[in-house]
Amino acid sequence: MAGVKPKKVLFLRWPPRLLSKRYMTFNTIHRAVIQPPRFQSRSRVAVSCSYGPGSPYSTAPPSDTITLRSRLAGESGRQYTIECILQEKEDRPEKVYLASGDNGRKFVLKELPPSIFELAYDMQRDLLAQGRSAYLRLMCDTTPKQSIIIYDYATDHLLSLAQKEVPLSARKRILRDTLRGLAELHDRNIVHADVKANNILINYENSNEGIIIKGVQLADLENAAYVTPGSAIIGSQVGNQLWRSPEAHAQGPVNSSSDIFSFGIVCIYVILRSVIFAPSPEELEDAEMEPLSIILERQLSYFAEPDTFDALLRHLGPESPWCEIFTVVRSGFNTQNPRKPFHLWKGEKPGLDQDFKDLVGGMTNFDPAMRITAREALAHKCLKEHREGGGVQCVYYKIYSMLATDPNKYDNVAPELRAPPRSTRVTSHSHITLLSPSLANNHHQAIMTSQQPEVSSRPISASFAGKVAIVTGAGSAGDGIGNGRAAAILLAEQGASVLCVDREKDWANRTVEMITEEGKGKGLAFYGDVTKATDCEAMVEAAVKAFGRLDILINNVGIGGARGTAVDVDMVEWASGMEVNVGSMVLSAKYAIPAMQKNTGQVRGSIVNMGSVAGIRGGTPHLLYPTSKGAIVNMTRAMAAHHAPDGIRVNCVCPGMLYTPMMYAGGMSEEAREARKKRSLLGTEGNGWDAGCAVRFLASDEARWVTGVILPVDAGATCAVGSDLPKTASVSS
Known part of the structure; x- marks a missing residue:
């Protein structure tokens, strides 16, 4: 809540014409379908949708009584003085307070049931670990003893602001920024579950030029839930009935597309200044009218085309009694009471044009599977951004x-x-x-x-929770630990979902087994040849389909390649080696980068290319290997420059003489192994885990300010030139 009373909003008054028999049938069915919430095919889901009697989320009020002028100490050490109660409800003991800090800065304090506080705290902590978003209202402090989450105060919320004289360009900016916040949640497999106008907060200023929007944030994440692709919330009427989707009315299945429907209704409100599903005061006074039946009739009237209506029933499933409710409601439309499809609406309100109706139509399709995504909505020409700034x-x-x-x-x-x-x-x-x-x-x-970013009092998290990675060359023979296998395991251990790519099926499968057998994380094997464009494209599609997004690409495929110098090298083998060592990385990036560009935040993706100290120093017996690895070094720098504007970091790890399956598979004498150790300053032996740890760092948010870096992992071998010479050989002797 923003701490201001919303102005009275306008309602469209197109009264439904419900027959008494139909009204009775509706209520009979409605009573029959009330059931406790549950989740379908969930992996990590937390929903706090119901606080009523008997709800699993009902709790006693916090033990410490909070009164006006009470002083509370936040987890950060900041002190808060309660100024007033912003919100309280008869059916819930928890309240929302306005408070001030010692410097006069305003804050909003929200009491939550302890169980909901823990879930909300964990989710917001995960989001903050990935960098504070400009488009999501995330906690700035907490008082765990009272189960209170603390937020910065906002000037107003959209339910109120939209009734003021706000230019169309500013209204679209508000919708655009809200979509950005929603897209960030959906990118992380989080469903908001309560999208409505008064959960969109705006900071603005009044000036001689009119209202100037300073910032827009999607708020009230306490009801949000982790819902992985293919999963859904079922059995709970999530959200507010004036904004929720038809499947949410029917108690599921609810997923990110349900948020999109609700946001479509918000879009209409912003342009028309009308809550289109709201019963009028006269309708509410009619004892024969069931408010929910009015809302459902309007939903069907405005958005339910015959084919999409049937698709919704299939989405709900034949066992859902709500199918009968919707069918009963639809039966009331006839020549005397025709449907009023939204795409046919006309009016003089600025912004109610064909582009807008096309955008809203994509978001409010009655078939949840056919709704556009938040990213697709952002790309729609109706919301094309004008470079006005703020x-x-x-x-x-x-x-x-x-x-x-x-x-x-x-x-x-x-x-x-x-x-x-x-x-x-x-x-x-x-x-x-x-x-x-x-x-x-x-x-x-x-x-x-x-524009100065807020500096967190806590270090950046090393967690990869919610991130998705592709590791090419992720397999190794047997249980050997190569660079790719090590990187895949380490990323998964820190919470990433990893697509393990290798052309050797058994090798990729074994890497996934090593990830999952000890509960180290989530992995999926993919068999393909990264020198083929079709396989690279399919690889990216598989990651997005399985995990919902792509954040990280580890380009790890490489071979020794053609032997010989420029005089005797086989040029066919030369071309083949360059294709594997360099071309495969270009192809993988070609299809991975567009997927990363769909992400949000300052950093949208990270690519780590596997090079070699041979690409820095050269000097091996053969021409191909150092040449190709040198190409990777400068390709990394070029890619970093090309894709920095997209928020994509590109770095390179250059291992030295590591002891990996690729090196010892053909046999290696103890003498040769010892000689390799002595080539470094430390005089020790490295292995795949050393390269994997470097990859993990460069791929992580800990390296968010690192791009274009060539990182040797070689125990100092690249700076050891001349270290074995006597001091008398130095020019300074």
Whole structure:
């Protein structure tokens, strides 16, 4: 809650015409279907949808009574003084408070039942471990003793703000930023389960230019749930009845597409300023009217086409008594009471155009399987982003846009904002050149200050929870630990879901067995040849289908390749070796990067290429191997530069003479093994785990500020040149 009372909203008053017989049938069925919530095919699910009597989430009030002017100590050590109660409900003991910190900063404190507090705390901690999102309202502190989660205070919520005079461009910005938050949740297999206008918080400022949006966040994640692909929440009417999807009314199956339906209704509210399913006050006063039947009739009237209606019934399953409810409701439509499909709506409200109706139609399809995703909605032309920026930046944009169209308005601009009018297209940074040097510096400083990220009091998490990785060359003969197998196991141990790719079926299967047999994580074998584009494309598709996203690519495939110098190397074998060692990495990245670009956050993906110290130093007996590994080194740097704007990091691990199955499979004498050790400064032997640990670091959020790095893992071999010479051989002797 934002701590402000919403203004009275408008409702569309298209009353349903329900017959008494139909009303009685509806209520009879409704009473028959009430049942406790449960989950279908879940792996990690936490839902807090019901607080009523008999609910598994009902608890006694917190033991410590909180009163006005009470002072609470947060887990961070910050002190909070209770100013007032923002929200309390008759059926729940928990309250929402407005509080102030010692510096006067405002906060919102939400009491939760202890069991829900623990689940919400764990989920938000997982989200914070991946970096604080600009589009999700995440906790800034807690008081575990009172089961309270603490949030920053927001200026308003969308249910209220949408009733004000907000420009269409700002309304679309709000929808766009909310979708970004929702997409971040869905990317991590989290279903919000309560998307509605008053769960979207906005910070804004009033100015002479109108309302300036400073930030938008999707809030109330306490009801959110982990729902993996192929799973669903069933048996609970999640969310608010004025915003929930038809399958949520019918108690499931509910998944991310249900959030999308609810958001489609939010979109309509933002443009029309109407809660389209809400019964009017007159309808609520009619004792013969069942409010839920009114809501369901409107859902069917606006969005249920014949084919999608049948698809919804199949989604619910023939055993669901709600199929009969929907069928009864639909039977009331006739020539006297026709359906009013949303795609046929007309009006003079700005924004109610064909593009908008197409977008909303994609989100509110009655067939849950046919709804567009949050990412697809973000890419829709209706929400095409205009580069206006926010805060101070937005003020300058509007001023110079005005001057560009009418230079005579220059005298109306405040003196401190004046600059020589110039008819030019203003981009996000070009307007700074229109200011005097001092003003430009101040303006730039203001922008930089407003964009400073919050520095967490805790270190970045090393966890890969919710992340999905592809490791190529993930197999090894028998139980041997090669670089790829080590990397796959280590990533899985830290919570990643790993697609283990190898062209040797048994090797890939054994890696997955090693991941799962000791409960180390989640793995899936994929058999393919990464020198083939079709296999690389299928590999990425398999990861996304199985785990819902792709965050990490470990390019580990490599061979010794053609033997010989430039004089005697076989050029056919040369080409084949370059294709395996270099081309396979390009192909894998070609299909992995677009999948990573769909993620959100400052860092959307990480690629780690496996090189070699031979690519840095050269000097091996054969030409192909150091040449191909040298190509990987500079390919890594180029890829890092190319894809940094996409938020994708690219790094390279260059192992030295590790003792791995690739090296000892053909046999290695103890003399040769000892000689390899002595080539490094440490004089010790490395193995696949050493390379795997380096890969794990570069792939993790701990390395979020690391890209284009070439990391030798060689016990100092690359800096050991001349270390075995006598001191008298030095130029400084």
